[in-house]
Amino acid sequence: MARELKLMKGNEAIARAMIASGTDGYFGxxxxxxxxxxxxxxxxxPWETTGMTVLQAESEVASINMVYGxxxxxxxxxxxxxxxxxxxxxxxxxxxxxAEIPCLIVNVMRGGPGLGTIQPSQxxxxxxxKGGGHxxxxxxxxxxxxxxxMYDFVFDAWDIAFKYRNPVLILSDGAIGQCMEKLYxxxxxxxxxxxxxxxxxxxxxxxxxxxRAHNIITSLELDSARQEVFNLKLQKxxxxxxxxxxxxxxxxxxxxxxxxxxxxxxxxxxxxxxxxAREKGIxxxxxxxxxxxxxxxxxxxxxxxxxxxxxxxxxxAGQMIExxxxxxxxxxxTEHFGRFGGIIPTPGEVLEALENKIIK
Amino acid sequence: xxxxxxxxxFGGQGVLSMGKILAYSGVMQDKEVSxxxxxxxxxxxxxxxxxVIISDERISSPIINQFDTAIILNQQSLDKFEASVKPGGLxxxxxxGITHEPTRKDINIYKIAATAKAQELGISKVFNMVVLGxxxxxxxxxxxxxxxxGLEHSLPQRHWNLIPQNEEAIEIGKGLIxxxxxL
Numbered sequence: 001m002a003r004e005l006k007l008m009k010g011n012e013a014i015a016r017a018m019i020a021s022g023t024d025g026y027f028g029x030x031x032x033x034x035x036x037x038x039x040x041x042x043x044x045x046p047w048e049t050t051g052m053t054v055l056q057a058e059s060e061v062a063s064i065n066m067v068y069g070x071x072x073x074x075x076x077x078x079x080x081x082x083x084x085x086x087x088x089x090x091x092x093x094x095x096x097x098x099a100e101i102p103c104l105i106v107n108v109m110r111g112g113p114g115l116g117t118i119q120p121s122q123x124x125x126x127x128x129x130k131g132g133g134h135x136x137x138x139x140x141x142x143x144x145x146x147x148x149x150m151y152d153f154v155f156d157a158w159d160i161a162f163k164y165r166n167p168v169l170i171l172s173d174g175a176i177g178q179c180m181e182k183l184y185x186x187x188x189x190x191x192x193x194x195x196x197x198x199x200x201x202x203x204x205x206x207x208x209x210x211x212r213a214h215n216i217i218t219s220l221e222l223d224s225a226r227q228e229v230f231n232l233k234l235q236k237x238x239x240x241x242x243x244x245x246x247x248x249x250x251x252x253x254x255x256x257x258x259x260x261x262x263x264x265x266x267x268x269x270x271x272x273x274x275x276x277a278r279e280k281g282i283x284x285x286x287x288x289x290x291x292x293x294x295x296x297x298x299x300x301x302x303x304x305x306x307x308x309x310x311x312x313x314x315x316x317a318g319q320m321i322e323x324x325x326x327x328x329x330x331x332x333x334t335e336h337f338g339r340f341g342g343i344i345p346t347p348g349e350v351l352e353a354l355e356n357k358i359i360k
Numbered sequence: 361x362x363x364x365x366x367x368x369x370f371g372g373q374g375v376l377s378m379g380k381i382l383a384y385s386g387v388m389q390d391k392e393v394s395x396x397x398x399x400x401x402x403x404x405x406x407x408x409x410x411x412v413i414i415s416d417e418r419i420s421s422p423i424i425n426q427f428d429t430a431i432i433l434n435q436q437s438l439d440k441f442e443a444s445v446k447p448g449g450l451x452x453x454x455x456x457g458i459t460h461e462p463t464r465k466d467i468n469i470y471k472i473a474a475t476a477k478a479q480e481l482g483i484s485k486v487f488n489m490v491v492l493g494x495x496x497x498x499x500x501x502x503x504x505x506x507x508x509x510g511l512e513h514s515l516p517q518r519h520w521n522l523i524p525q526n527e528e529a530i531e532i533g534k535g536l537i538x539x540x541x542x543l
Contacts, residue, residue: 007384007393007513033399119399179422180380180395182387271420346425 004185010150010176013183014080014106015040017154018052022189023104024075025053027066029085032118033174034108037080050191060085064092064105071096071103072217074201076158076192080106082174083124084115086132093167094133097234098219100203102161104154105139106170108177111342119342120174122264125319128171129293136231138238139169140245141292143263147181155186160245162200164237171292173315175265175344238294246299247290252278253303256285258358260350261300261324262313263289266338270313272347277354284354289320297327309333309358313350315340333358361416363501364424366441368409369433369454374488377514378431379410381526382492385502385510386414394422407436414501431495435459448543452495461540469540470498477536478529486522486529493533 008016015037018026028038038056046052053070057063063079070077081089086107096103109124111117126132128141140160142153150172157168198206205215221227252274253259260270267288277284287303289296304310310332312321318336325334337353339345365382369375379395386393396411411427413419430445432438432453438460445451447466455461456475472494478487496502502510507530511523 005387007380007387007395174399175396175423178397178399180383180393181419181422182393265423268419269421269423272424275420344423346423347421348425 003187006183006185007180008147008183009036009178009180010144010147010172011036011108011178012040013147013151014154014170015044016185017151018078018104019044019046019050020186020188021155021158022050022076022191023052023078023154023158024191025055025066025070025077026079027055027057027063027070027077028079028081029057029060029063031082031085033110033120033177034080034082034106036177037106037108050188052191060088061092064089064096067103067105068092068096068099068101071101072099072204073206074197074204076102076104078104078106080108082108082110083112083121084110086124086127090127090133093139094135094137095219096167097133097137097139098135099217100165101167101217102158102165102201103167104157104161104170105167106172109171109173111340117342118174120265120344121315121340121342122173122266122338123316123319123340124171125292125314125316128169129295129323137234138241138293139167140164140241140294141169141171142247143171143289143292144176145264145267145288146176147179147183150176151183151185155189164241165203166237166241171264173265174342242294242297245291246294246296248296248299249286249288249290250303251286251288252283253285253287255283256307257283258309258311258354259285259287259303259307260311260313260354261287261289261320263292263320265344266313266315269345269347270350273350273354276347276351282355282359292320295323295327297323300324300327301329304328304332307332310335311350311354311358312336313345313353314338315344361414361501362419363414363429363499364427365412365414365429365431366409366427366444367412367431367433368407368437368441371406371408373408373433375408375433376410378488378492379412381489381507381510381514382502383412383414383510384513385506388509388513389502389506391415391502392417392419394419396422407434407440409437409441429495429499431491433491438462450498452491452498452537454491465541466543468542470494470537471540472533472537474533474536477532481532483525483529486526489526489529490533490536493530494537495533496530497534497537
């Protein structure tokens with residue numbers, strides 16, 4: 001498919017981007033509000049065009065372990081789910097990170113804890129960037145704020161995943177997943193040929209040629225000394241991501257007296273609140289996180305140095321705010337505003353919170 | 361130009377598809393658009409609503425609670441959204457099933473008897489296009505040719521034979537809408 005202008009839901013964009021980016025396999029289990037991902041894949045039948053495998057597994061636990069198996073061979077393998085399903089995948093995620101297997105996981109968040117609600121939420125920030133599974137590992141975490149980014153970030157995810165041999169998480173929410181917006185599709189990237197896969201994933205378990213030893217994919221190392229060397233290698237990789245792969249967007253921060261920090265759908269609401277504040281003569285800027293890990297620590301600190309206050313907006317009890325405070329070393333008045341359980345804050349509420357919690 | 365619209369009624373009235381056709385027409389005219397449904401248990405047999413934004417500029421929040429226009433197709437939605445129309449804004453309602461009419465004095469109010477007309481003409485399937493026509497008469501934010509393209513993109517190809525009927529319904533709506541209160 002060539003570049004086309006379309007109107008579609010964020011979830012559909014994820015599915016179409018998977019096909020267009022040369023993804024080899026998708027394993028998933030349905031859950032609202034992301035069911036359109038697999039629905040679209042099933043309707044598009046990519047196995048008849050690109051040869052991509054799409055399979056509904058018996059559970060999220062099975063899905064993530066199918067991802068492990070498929071991706072260990074150096075293929076581009078993805079899954080998607082929503083919060084409760086992502087919780088079920090946490091063991092698989094730490095194993096994937098520990099075995100350094102590139103893959104893509106999409107979380108279209110809904111309200112928790114437990115089964116919670118099916119409406120949008122952003123209360124999986126800690127789970128996404130502070131572990132979730134056990135052990136010292138990180139997922140490269142992208143937070144799309146539009147349908148276009150849902151699409152584009154799938155392509156970006158494959159670049160990062162294979163560059164660093166690391167799982168990539170796209171952390172979205174029900175609002176962006178269900179919302180329809182304008183989207184420019186891209187030219188299809190062909191799935192890797194056998195030769196390309198062997199070249200791009202020389203570590204993969206795709207068969208042993210005579211000129212090298214066995215490739216072993218595992219997260220187990222019984223020798224502590226060697227495990228420590230491996231842990232240091234992982235930490236070095238994460239440090240390189242922090243150095244080279246941070247992404248963020250600033251709007252009107254240059255002359256701002258106050259800034260709002262937000263990501264995903266909250267950043268869209270915050271943008272409107274910012275515009276409303278500017279109409280009232282209050283100089284407000286928006287600092288939008290695009291990568292949650294690596295967190296734009298340095299860049300936020302630079303902007304925060306010139307402002308009188310920061311409002312963190314997140315559909316949670318206040319998770320991202322911890323990293324904001326660390327970045328600014330608590331040097332600026334910083335407050336959280338959020339709603340819970342699938343309630344989406346309105347731009348008016350955000351502006352009110354800014355006026356009451358920060359400006360007053 | 362930015363037009364922020366809420367379309368609200370019962371599930372099954374074509375609320376979401378009316379929004380989609382309007383939004384897709386906007387896309388075809390190279391506008392920025394967003395289409396944000398209320399999703400969840402309330403959609404099943406209950407009320408359905410969708411916020412559509414059509415703009416010449418980048419759209420900030422697809423989630424809004426103040427509207428330039430409210431298109432209202434049942435009493436529950438009128439009760440819920442009458443207060444959300446911006447002062448000076450527009451409220452369009454279908455009087456079918458409405459027991460208490462809108463009371464705001466600071467907005468423009470129009471009514472369109474689309475349910476009755478669609479039944480009379482035996483075109484209940486395109487009832488929502490009659491309503492859309494009424495809206496477009498008052499706010500021609502997308503041109504006719506793009507509505508045609510919007511219909512083509514919103515409907516599966518096997519239903520393209522129904523496009524003329526949809527366009528006819530839009531024209532009927534344009535003639536059917538009547539003023540209740542104009543500021």
